[in-house]
Amino acid sequence: MKKKITKLLSRPLLHIVIVFISLVWLLPSVGLLISSFRVRNDVMSSGWWTVFQHPFEFTQYSLKNYTHVITANGIGKAFLNSLLITIPSTIIPIMIASFAAYAFARMEFPGRQVLFVIVVGLLVVPLQMTLIPILRVYNRLGLAGTFIGIWLAHTGYGLPFAVYLLRNFFGALPKDIFESAFLDGASHFTAFFRLALPLSVPALASLAIFQF
Structure with a gap:
């Protein structure tokens, strides 16, 4: 073939x-x-x-x-607003998802599989169903029309897919590398920053493109 x-x-x-x-x-x-x-x-x-x-x-x-x-009037401000929205809305979900994905892939704790299934299950929830409830919460908290509100929304909507993608990628990394690092006295924190993240640059780049 x-x-x-x-x-x-x-x-x-x-x-x-x-x-x-x-x-x-x-x-x-x-x-x-x-x-x-x-x-x-x-x-x-x-x-x-x-x-x-x-x-x-x-x-x-x-x-x-x-x-x-x-x-033109307002273009400069609109461009600045776009940067202030897109950059944090891309970086924040990736940061949170990478920590969570590493925990799901490489750490043992009670309820790990159940929690991961719940996170992945959020992918099937229609986005439109959550817009009105979230807007009501934002109005009560005074977050409507703010950058923080937009960042939180993008983070919440992007996290399930980001965690799913990165967890599978972290899980596919060779176990021998991490076991050797742990035998040398490395902690999960060190293994995450020294091994998992450098080896996962392709996945992080793909996720950044999707999230952006």
């Missing part, structure tokens, strides 16, 4: 088809990028592909669109 797949992928015609599909997929993004450097009148009167008639005629390009976006 592997030989058939390798033989199929080695065919020039298949490569041509893949390149063609990739180019078609990228065309809209290329068009948006080129249009962003054109003035409004040119965008309204002609297609973005007309720039290739004279690609080195730099007078047809302009940075006015970017200047307008940056200097």
